[in-house]
Amino acid sequence: MRKMFALFLSLALALSLAVPAASANAAPDNQNRKDNLHVQVVLFDGFDLLDALAPYEVFTAAGMYSGDKVTVELVSAEGKRSVPSGLGGPSLEAKSKLDPHQPGIIVVPGAAGKPAGNTPDTIPNLLWKAKQTSLTSMIKQAMNDKEVTVATVCGGSLLLAMDGLLKDRHAVTNPIGMAALSAAGAIPVEARVVEDGPRLVSGGGVTSGLDVALYLVERELGPQIANAVENLFQYEQRGTVWKAEGTAPIDFFKNTAVK
Amino acid sequence: MRKMFALFLSLALALSLAVPAASANAAPDNQNRKDNLHVQVVLFDGFDLLDALAPYEVFTAAGMYSGDKVTVELVSAEGKRSVPSGLGGPSLEAKSKLDPHQPGIIVVPGAAGKPAGNTPDTIPNLLWKAKQTSLTSMIKQAMNDKEVTVATVCGGSLLLAMDGLLKDRHAVTNPIGMAALSAAGAIPVEARVVEDGPRLVSGGGVTSGLDVALYLVERELGPQIANAVENLFQYEQRGTVWKAEGTAPIDFFKNTAVK
Numbered sequence: 001m002r003k004m005f006a007l008f009l010s011l012a013l014a015l016s017l018a019v020p021a022a023s024a025n026a027a028p029d030n031q032n033r034k035d036n037l038h039v040q041v042v043l044f045d046g047f048d049l050l051d052a053l054a055p056y057e058v059f060t061a062a063g064m065y066s067g068d069k070v071t072v073e074l075v076s077a078e079g080k081r082s083v084p085s086g087l088g089g090p091s092l093e094a095k096s097k098l099d100p101h102q103p104g105i106i107v108v109p110g111a112a113g114k115p116a117g118n119t120p121d122t123i124p125n126l127l128w129k130a131k132q133t134s135l136t137s138m139i140k141q142a143m144n145d146k147e148v149t150v151a152t153v154c155g156g157s158l159l160l161a162m163d164g165l166l167k168d169r170h171a172v173t174n175p176i177g178m179a180a181l182s183a184a185g186a187i188p189v190e191a192r193v194v195e196d197g198p199r200l201v202s203g204g205g206v207t208s209g210l211d212v213a214l215y216l217v218e219r220e221l222g223p224q225i226a227n228a229v230e231n232l233f234q235y236e237q238r239g240t241v242w243k244a245e246g247t248a249p250i251d252f253f254k255n256t257a258v259k
Numbered sequence: 260m261r262k263m264f265a266l267f268l269s270l271a272l273a274l275s276l277a278v279p280a281a282s283a284n285a286a287p288d289n290q291n292r293k294d295n296l297h298v299q300v301v302l303f304d305g306f307d308l309l310d311a312l313a314p315y316e317v318f319t320a321a322g323m324y325s326g327d328k329v330t331v332e333l334v335s336a337e338g339k340r341s342v343p344s345g346l347g348g349p350s351l352e353a354k355s356k357l358d359p360h361q362p363g364i365i366v367v368p369g370a371a372g373k374p375a376g377n378t379p380d381t382i383p384n385l386l387w388k389a390k391q392t393s394l395t396s397m398i399k400q401a402m403n404d405k406e407v408t409v410a411t412v413c414g415g416s417l418l419l420a421m422d423g424l425l426k427d428r429h430a431v432t433n434p435i436g437m438a439a440l441s442a443a444g445a446i447p448v449e450a451r452v453v454e455d456g457p458r459l460v461s462g463g464g465v466t467s468g469l470d471v472a473l474y475l476v477e478r479e480l481g482p483q484i485a486n487a488v489e490n491l492f493q494y495e496q497r498g499t500v501w502k503a504e505g506t507a508p509i510d511f512f513k514n515t516a517v518k
Contacts, residue, residue: 049312050492057309057371057465060346064373074349087319090333090351112316114323115491174493192493205493206316210466232374233309234433234451234464 037220038104039072043083043094044111044135046126050206051109051153052085052092058213058229059105065228066221075099077135086112086126100138103147105216108139109209110155115176124180127159136163143200151201151216153209161186170194170244171202192239211237296321296479297363298331302342302353303370303394305385309465310368310412311344311351317472317488318364324487325480334358336394345371345385359397362406364475367398368468369414374435383439386418395422402459410460410475412468420445429453429503430461451498470496 039059041052056072063070076083076094084091089112098106111126119125130136139160142148152160157173160166161184171186172178172194182188192208193215195201203212214237218226230236298318300311315331322329335342335353343350348371357365370385378384389395398419401407411419416432419425420443430445431437431453441447451467452474454460462471473496477485489495 048316050309050316053308053312056348057307060348060371064346087323089315089319092349092351112319174491176491205491207469207492207494231434232464233466235466 035069037070038102039070039107040075040098040102040104041072041107041109042098042135042139043074043076043092043109044130044133045084046086046111046113046121046129047083047109048112048154048206049085049089049092051112051156051209052107054207054209055107055109055151055153055213058210058217058233061229061232062217062221062225065225065232069221070217077133077138086123087121098135098138100142100148101145105149105151105220106139106142107209107213108150108152108156108159110153110158110174110206123155123177127155127162130159131162136160136165140165146199149199149201149216151203151212153203153212154206157181157186157202158184169200170196170242171200172204172208172242173202174205189242191242193241195241195243197244208238210235211239215241294328296329297361298329298366299334299357299361299363300331300366300368301357301394301398302333302335302351302368303389303392304343305345305370305372305380305388306342306368307371307413307465308344308348308351310371310415310468311366313466313468314366314368314410314412314472317469317476317492320488320491321476321480321484324484328480329476336392336397345382346380357394357397359401359407360404364408364410364479365398365401366468366472367409367411367415367418369412369417369433369465382414382436386414386421389418390421395419395424399424405458408458408460408475410462410471412462412471413465416440416445416461417443428459429455429501430459431463431467431501432461433464448501450501452500454500454502456503467497469494470498470500474500 041056043052059070059072074092074094075096075098077098079097081094082091083094111123113121113123113126115123139150143150143165154174155177157171158177158180161181166186169186170189171181172189172191173181178188192204193211201212203209214226300315302311318329318331333351333353334355334357336357338356340353341350342353370382372380372382372385374382398409402409413433414436416430417436417439420440425445428445429448430440431448431450432440437447451463452470460471462468473485
């Protein structure tokens with residue numbers, strides 16, 4: 001009798017596992033889903049490896065699981081060249097020149113460096129140097145193109161803000177840069193991922209690049225590919241993606257001295 | 260009166276914030292803490308970018324915050340060379356040859372590729388190819404050196420297991436490789452980070468490399484540096500680090516047909 005019960009239990013378990021597995025294989029609803037998504041990850045001198053490569057690898061895995069519906073390339077404002085990462089880290093080869101009008105997604109990472117100080121290897125100095133290149137003017141063109149989504153990670157938001165590109169736009173950056181983001185005219189939002197509108201998405205500190213990319217994979221290709229990448233990477237999207245919609249919470253500190 | 264109350268509240272808040280800040284600046288207890296920690300991250304053809312670079316960047320940031328108490332380098336079994344990552348990704352320059360007897364930590368990443376299939380770009384094939392190099396025999400030497408901790412991420416555990424290096428050792432790898440890890444003679448443990456002994460630490464899927472590195476930073480340099488890196492990266496260690504100590508949980512499935 002106990003054997004029968006164990007057998008029944010194992011059958012029930014097998015069935016309960018089989019049912020969600022079957023529905024997980026259901027044909028995806030392809031309405032509003034992209035057939036092809038191209039992603040350009042922009043490198044600049046002193047860029048942060050994880051800011052750039054976490055989204056790179058999420059989009060690459062999404063391409064693998066979708067039968068190459070996603071293509072990803074490393075680019076730079078100057079074209080094909082070897083680009084050194086920050087803090088004396090390894091260089092990565094940008095394969096081609098950033099095309100601000102290529103439909104798809106452009107990912108702008110932040111810089112890797114000391115959080116503050118007067119040496120050339122600080123994050124503010126590296127971002128300032130990047131602002132002197134043609135990168136931000138190219139991103140400005142991209143932000144005016146309806147076929148392009150610009151996604152920033154960490155200091156990438158600051159880089160855009162420094163050139164006035166985030167004026168009155170909702171955005172997030174690494175916590176250590178939130179005051180600077182505000183000073184540069186953006187509206188800082190404390191969230192892991194902020195979607196100001198469909199074509200401007202920003203992420204907080206370094207690892208939020210995983211969340212920015214997973215969110216965009218889900219938005220563009222649907223939840224099944226995002227879920228497959230999550231399983232492979234053993235990482236689940238964190239935090240609510242903040243959007244300028246729905247009921248806004250009451251600001252209890254408004255008009256008080258304490259903030 | 261209400262103004263007075265608000266003032267009092269703001270003072271109390273300021274004090275409550277100031278007290279933990281002060282203790283956070285307490286001089287660290289340097290007992291059992293390393294003055295210098297050298298980390299070698301090993302690259303091989305088809306390696307996974309995040310498996311290698313997430314620990315690389317955690318250790319680099321730990322070096323930055325500790326005034327260069329941590330040094331990190333990319334190495335390969337063959338010496339200085341450009342090493343291509345998997346899935347057609349960018350190459351990274353290994354700066355020197357892996358030294359299995361250099362005191363410190365050796366990080367072994369997994370491969371990036373299709374999870375299964377018969378093509379050369381599958382993870383099992385890439386790991387098999389890496390096993391044909393001198394890498395695993397060098398890691399074997401490292402595992403016999405009391406001054407070296409070997410840390411694997413994702414498929415890195417499988418690479419070692421394939422060459423018999425994890426026989427009867429507790430370890431974890433990506434969920435898709437757990438059966439293979441067991442078949443290769445290791446004792447698979449379902450945890451994000453597994454410490455078989457102080458000198459063998461393994462991590463699960465891709466992003467668990469962050470947890471492996473943060474755990475080792477905490478172990479070697481203490482909690483303050485690990486916490487600083489967590490804040491900068493906006494990532495907190497996940498999961499209990501499994502160790503072969505303490506009370507073991509009852510295995511309720513032991514001796515039953517259902518497992």
